[in-house]
């Protein structure tokens with residue numbers, strides 16, 4: 001846990017414009033800044049940053065928040081990770097709060113494993129650059145393969161010295177415990193026999209999406225018929241091979257900016273692509289593609305292009321895996337490289353521009369690709385052809401969205417020269433049998449990328465009603481503004497009632513505070529701070545430690561960037577909101593109360609309809625009395641709201 005004072009310092013230092021500018025080119029526009037949204041693909045900038053409020057808001061995709069939220073979203077980090085990220089940027093020492101034993105226990109193992117992995121990476125990298133053996137064997141290998149030094153550094157490549165346990169001994173001298181060296185697989189221990197797993201190998205650290213080292217791949221350089229060319233860390237608490245993509249940390253920003261991800265097979269494919277200037281690329285590192293890996297990509301884009309070398313046998317073996325990608329509702333394209341080339345060799349020979357042109361000229365839709373590939377092998381063989389049609393249709397059937405499916409069926413009908421109706425029948429048959437078999441249902445529609453939506457809709461998230469959101473907005477914006485004076489018996493001077501006093505007083509008195517998490521947090525913390533003159537509600541809540549709170553607060557405050565028409569409709573009223581608070585605030589409180597009363601009334605009516613009227617103990621009369629009472633209040637509030645006093 002990071003202690004509160006440190007969080008405050010980080011938030012103070014992390015000015016929104018400064019933080020966002022690292023990732024987005026911003027232009028000044030009046031008091032705000034404007035740029036192209038990094039979270040969705042757009043040509044006209046709708047991504048707005050307000051230095052005064054310390055928040056950003058995209059009016060295209062609805063994302064918004066403070067500088068910590070921005071880093072969380074952009075770098076795919078958790079809240080504490082984002083704070084640490086910013087602390088590093090502003091060179092603030094993070095003071096971790098004492099944890100309970102239980103907390104420590106839970107976190108310690110994983111954390112210790114990450115720490116030891118981080119140490120190992122630094123050790124291997126230092127060895128590669130500074131030690132004779134590292135330079136002579138490791139560095140010269142990378143240079144022979146013409147990797148530039150900046151690429152070797154960017155990916156933290158390294159070298160593990162050749163010997164029984166040179167690394168392990170060094171780690172132990174530095175105080176790292178055998179338990180975690182072994183759990184991460186860096187060290188192999190049997191009884192009293194200890195050795196380094198990766199000795200004599202060049203090292204490719206594997207980073208998680210947040211950029212921490214969680215495992216390694218090591219390539220052996222000397223001739224050893226008994227040793228595997230590539231060796232990976234074993235599965236561990238921090239490394240699940242099937243959930244990791246090599247290069248995701250270095251690629252995620254470009255993947256989301258370009259809304260596209262290239263998928264290659266090996267470490268060096270990723271490095272060569274980066275070296276040629278293409279950075280939206282990840283590798284599945286030898287394993288068949290898994291659903292978890294696909295979901296990891298889908299956090300950043302829906303569009304994947306798989307790059308294959310020209311070996312047809314290899315391609316056929318991997319076709320099955322691609323059905324998984326289709327199943328996740330992603331758009332899959334395939335690129336076959338010229339015979340004898342792999343992404344690594346091909347990227348070396350071409351500039352980024354050439355490479356991108358080759359890709360866009362030659363990438364084909366997966367279903368088309370598969371159909372053509374299989375067609376080639378089944379010429380003049382009717383039985384094989386029938387199997388092929390079934391096979392292709394099976395791929396089409398996993399596509400979760402029916403419109404996309406329809407497009408594919410048309411295309412396949414053309415390629416296979418089979419009537420659409422026949423293909424439709426086959427798809428339906430597959431879907432039906434799948435639904436019956438797994439007890440599963442038909443595939444659901446895929447989660448779509450957020451569509452551009454009006455601001456109001458973006459704000460309406462969560463389960464808060466319009467009235468509740470308006471109450472919160474007035475609290476956030478105007479809590480300390482005087483609303484009116486109230487005569488008081490105890491005091492000589494009339495008491496000044498602020499917006500905050502009024503809203504909080506009204507809701508508390510009538511016991512009408514909504515039982516919703518975010519509302520309660522803002523409401524109760526606001527109540528505590530009411531007497532504090534210097535309290536800045538906007539800043540406090542947009543930078544709140546509870547991410548749901550800061551998110552909502554940012555949304556509510558950002559909404560007002562667009563001139564609200566709500567209070568200016570009819571009658572030519574053009575008053576600014578803050579000039580007519582004495583009218584608006586009581587009105588919104590009453591609107592809220594009326595909605596609440598109506599809800600309670602409805603509930604009681606429902607109860608009433610389920611009651612046995614002959615049962616004396618059923619509480620019938622109590623309910624009737626309550627309804628009577630609510631009706632009175634409803635009438636009173638409606639009249640008040642309808643009267644001229646409230647516009």
Ligand SMILES: [Zn+2]
Nearest residue numbers: 037040058061
């Ligand atoms: Zn956006």
